[in-house]
Amino acid sequence: MKSTNNNPTFKSYNRDPQLYDEIFDENDNVRETYETLFELYSEHSAKDFGRLNNKAKASFFNQGITFQVYGDHEIKEKIFPFDLFPRIIDAEEWKHIEKGVLQRSKALNAFLRDVYHGKKIIKEGIVPLDLISSSENYLDQMNGFDPPGGIYNHISGTDLIKHSDGKYYVLEDNIRCPSGVSYVICNRTALKRALFGVFNHYQAYSVTNYAENLLEILETVKPKGVDVANCVVITPGIYNSAYYEHSYLAKAMGVELVEGQDLFVENDFVYMKTINGPEKVDVIYRRIDDQFLDPLEFKPDSTLGVPGLMAAYKKGNVCLVNAPGTGVADDKAVYTYMPEIIKYYLNEEPILNNVPTYHCSRPDELKYVLDNIQNLVIKPVDEAGGYGISIGNRLTEEEIEKVRQTVKASPRKYIAQPIMSLSVHPTYIEDSKCFEPRHVDLRTFTLLGADKNFVLKGGLTRVALKKGNLIVNSSQGGGSKDTWVLKNNH
Amino acid sequence: MLARVANNLFWMGRYIERAEHVARYLNVNYFASLDAPNELSQSRQFVLQSMLFMADDFSRNGNELNEEEVLYDIALNPDKHFSIINYVKLARENANSARDLISTELYEAINKFYHFVLNYPVENFKKNGLYDFSVQVTENTSILRAKIRGTLLHDEVYSIIMLGVNIERATQIIRIINSKYKDAVIAQGSYGDTLKNSYEWTTLLKCAESYDMMRRFYRQTPTSITTLEFLILNTDCPRSVMNSLNEAWEHINDLSHEKHPSKNSSAFLIGKVRAKYQFKVIEEIESDLQSFIKNILDDLNRIGIKLEKEYFHY
Numbered sequence: 001m002k003s004t005n006n007n008p009t010f011k012s013y014n015r016d017p018q019l020y021d022e023i024f025d026e027n028d029n030v031r032e033t034y035e036t037l038f039e040l041y042s043e044h045s046a047k048d049f050g051r052l053n054n055k056a057k058a059s060f061f062n063q064g065i066t067f068q069v070y071g072d073h074e075i076k077e078k079i080f081p082f083d084l085f086p087r088i089i090d091a092e093e094w095k096h097i098e099k100g101v102l103q104r105s106k107a108l109n110a111f112l113r114d115v116y117h118g119k120k121i122i123k124e125g126i127v128p129l130d131l132i133s134s135s136e137n138y139l140d141q142m143n144g145f146d147p148p149g150g151i152y153n154h155i156s157g158t159d160l161i162k163h164s165d166g167k168y169y170v171l172e173d174n175i176r177c178p179s180g181v182s183y184v185i186c187n188r189t190a191l192k193r194a195l196f197g198v199f200n201h202y203q204a205y206s207v208t209n210y211a212e213n214l215l216e217i218l219e220t221v222k223p224k225g226v227d228v229a230n231c232v233v234i235t236p237g238i239y240n241s242a243y244y245e246h247s248y249l250a251k252a253m254g255v256e257l258v259e260g261q262d263l264f265v266e267n268d269f270v271y272m273k274t275i276n277g278p279e280k281v282d283v284i285y286r287r288i289d290d291q292f293l294d295p296l297e298f299k300p301d302s303t304l305g306v307p308g309l310m311a312a313y314k315k316g317n318v319c320l321v322n323a324p325g326t327g328v329a330d331d332k333a334v335y336t337y338m339p340e341i342i343k344y345y346l347n348e349e350p351i352l353n354n355v356p357t358y359h360c361s362r363p364d365e366l367k368y369v370l371d372n373i374q375n376l377v378i379k380p381v382d383e384a385g386g387y388g389i390s391i392g393n394r395l396t397e398e399e400i401e402k403v404r405q406t407v408k409a410s411p412r413k414y415i416a417q418p419i420m421s422l423s424v425h426p427t428y429i430e431d432s433k434c435f436e437p438r439h440v441d442l443r444t445f446t447l448l449g450a451d452k453n454f455v456l457k458g459g460l461t462r463v464a465l466k467k468g469n470l471i472v473n474s475s476q477g478g479g480s481k482d483t484w485v486l487k488n489n490h
Numbered sequence: 491m492l493a494r495v496a497n498n499l500f501w502m503g504r505y506i507e508r509a510e511h512v513a514r515y516l517n518v519n520y521f522a523s524l525d526a527p528n529e530l531s532q533s534r535q536f537v538l539q540s541m542l543f544m545a546d547d548f549s550r551n552g553n554e555l556n557e558e559e560v561l562y563d564i565a566l567n568p569d570k571h572f573s574i575i576n577y578v579k580l581a582r583e584n585a586n587s588a589r590d591l592i593s594t595e596l597y598e599a600i601n602k603f604y605h606f607v608l609n610y611p612v613e614n615f616k617k618n619g620l621y622d623f624s625v626q627v628t629e630n631t632s633i634l635r636a637k638i639r640g641t642l643l644h645d646e647v648y649s650i651i652m653l654g655v656n657i658e659r660a661t662q663i664i665r666i667i668n669s670k671y672k673d674a675v676i677a678q679g680s681y682g683d684t685l686k687n688s689y690e691w692t693t694l695l696k697c698a699e700s701y702d703m704m705r706r707f708y709r710q711t712p713t714s715i716t717t718l719e720f721l722i723l724n725t726d727c728p729r730s731v732m733n734s735l736n737e738a739w740e741h742i743n744d745l746s747h748e749k750h751p752s753k754n755s756s757a758f759l760i761g762k763v764r765a766k767y768q769f770k771v772i773e774e775i776e777s778d779l780q781s782f783i784k785n786i787l788d789d790l791n792r793i794g795i796k797l798e799k800e801y802f803h804y
Binding site: 261 | 491492493494495496583586587589590591594597598601602605646650745801802
């Protein structure tokens with residue numbers, strides 16, 4: 001058993017007994033899964049890690065895996081910070097996660113089909129009507145429509161955390177345009193380049209098979225009568241923060257990366273403008289939001305989309321992935337009903353935990369929330385990227401009062417949850433040149449097709465680099481870690 | 491292949507090639523002038539004038555030129571549309587939009603090149619960085635050419651890029667000839683040398699990285715006739731106009747798949763222009779070089795427009 005003090009790069013590692021530490025147990029011993037890795041890392045000095053850290057950064061920069069920050073005078077390019085200490089998930093633990101996220105994706109797909117058809121779940125009183133009637137993401141256009149293959153959420157990104165009780169909880173289901181999968185692959189490449197030796201000691205699954213599985217899934221939902229499906233990825237363009245991911249996926253699948261201006265619709269069929277003239281398109285993996293898809297149906301001033309696209313879709317001549325209108329189910333209010341939704345459609349017990357949630361739309365729960373803001377996280381139901389979140393125990397009296405008034409003003413817009421403590425993981429900190437504990441979460445990627453599904457064996461472990469910070473989103477200074485799923489228990 | 495992306499790749503090829511020629515022009519002219527045999531060719535004003543002519547900046551005609559300012563404008567001034575930094579920026583932006591089609595190796599090389607130019611310390615450049623900067627630019631473009639040839643599929647993507655490269659190369663060689671010819675005319679007689687034997691021909695050949703091979707081919711000091719013949723008509727000289735036209739012809743044929751291209755096609759036009767110069771003799775060209783320059787620039791321009799209409803129209 002190794003403890004923290006044997007290793008110079010762990011000298012400022014202070015384990016907080018209140019939190020679940022992914023690599024040290026409650027007696028400060030290294031957990032079994034991490035023993036070998038910890039030993040291997042002990043062979044490197046703090047200086048080595050500094051050098052490796054710079055190397056990894058340069059590798060991302062030169063590959064152009066960057067996002068842009070708009071400063072006062074110029075546009076600066078920044079990389080998403082990458083951490084040198086990988087997260088390891090052993091086989092048993094992963095089996096549980098994989099089953100759980102697949103179950104959720106399937107339940108959400110069934111829920112979406114119901115919401116846009118008979119709405120049985122509402123009629124039977126399992127979920128309230130206003131859950132969807134007041135949702136901005138509900139699309140009338142999808143009512144009564146059957147998407148090719150019967151699939152709505154082909155791609156789901158599920159955000160999980162490990163709480164201080166050592167159990168996984170789902171925080172969010174992202175089923176609009178979840179991003180981040182390219183970083184799973186880049187992180188693996190970067191870690192291999194920096195510390196290739198460590199891979200000999202663990203049997204981890206490869207993550208590079210994502211794109212081929214995605215292409216297969218896209219092909220399963222081709223429109224009727226199409227022999228060989230012509231698939232494309234549509235992007236808002238090179239200035240989008242996820243452009244690298246869009247181009248990576250197109251390249252890895254060997255399909256065209258198009259912008260709205262490259263496509264046009266004629267007689268309800270979609271074509272792309274190639275150097276040899278128009279070419280019919282059958283399946284579109286779209287990375288633009290619903291509201292920008294088609295200026296004739298949604299935002300009329302959108303230049304990102306394609307006029308007539310929805311008409312072609314509704315005629316069944318093209319398949320959109322994910323289906324429009326999935327946003328109604330990745331709403332944070334719907335999240336709170338997930339246990340009921342899973343039971344209702346699949347007749348199964350939920351495999352992964354949901355965080356208990358208080359609906360501010362319910363008067364008694366609203367009262368509890370307003371009285372206990374200091375112990376709760378208050379979240380707007382329809383914001384992405386970690387914006388608009390208030391963490392009760394970080395607020396001053398004055399701020400609490402402000403939040404109270406905001407929630408009171410539009411209760412439907414907010415939910416509240418107990419403050420979950422995300423587990424911590426050793427993370428290289430540039431300032432101290434040491435590993436320190438930082439909060440992490442995990443995003444998994446699940447694919448649903450007609451008669452085929454796939455869960456990427458790996459995921460994006462996001463880490464909040466600021467000490468004590470719980471928000472891991474890259475837009476708020478988060479980094480990420482390579483994530484290993486082991487083939488056998490270590 | 492998408493028409494929009496094809497257009498971007500065509501221009502990526504052009505901008506890479508343009509950046510290289512401008513960088514070499516700066517380098518060769520500046521350093522050749524330092525020990526030029528006549529006073530005029532040594533004059534700062536004369537050299538700076540020539541650089542601005544090549545860069546296509548006529549905004550300060552007749553004014554006393556400031557060396558630091560001129561060199562900075564052409565190399566690193568992001569606000570000048572004709573600066574090298576701007577060409578590299580555009581090349582990289584174009585590569586960005588076709589990132590799914592080109593190899594990681596090519597993209598990474600362009601990206602590194604871009605960051606090199608972007609982060610080149612301006613103060614160092616102004617002090618004594620011209621040589622280092624321009625050499626690094628030409629070396630980086632050589633790397634890019636190798637990555638284009640060595641890592642891409644030789645399919646339509648490659649043909650489009652190479653069409654851009656070759657049309658731009660022919661254009662730049664003509665522009666360099668034009669610029670140096672003008673210099674030779676001005677400089678003639680200032681040290682007893684005639685136009686035919688001007689020192690500027692050597693500089694011209696070096697601007698096209700063709701001096702050594704020209705000496706090997708003719709085994710004599712460059713004259714106006716031999717220099718022009720080598721750079722315009724010699725099919726074995728990789729930088730010659732004729733060679734660029736031959737390459738363009740090859741690539742358009744790979745792209746169009748038509749055995750007998752129709753009268754309105756780009757392939758037909760490129761073939762026609764190529765045939766026009768294929769059997770020219772240099773004496774014919776030299777007797778009225780100005781008209782020749784004007785005509786061939788027109789021809790190249792028409793080819794660009796035709797390609798745009800046929801392939802990039804979207």
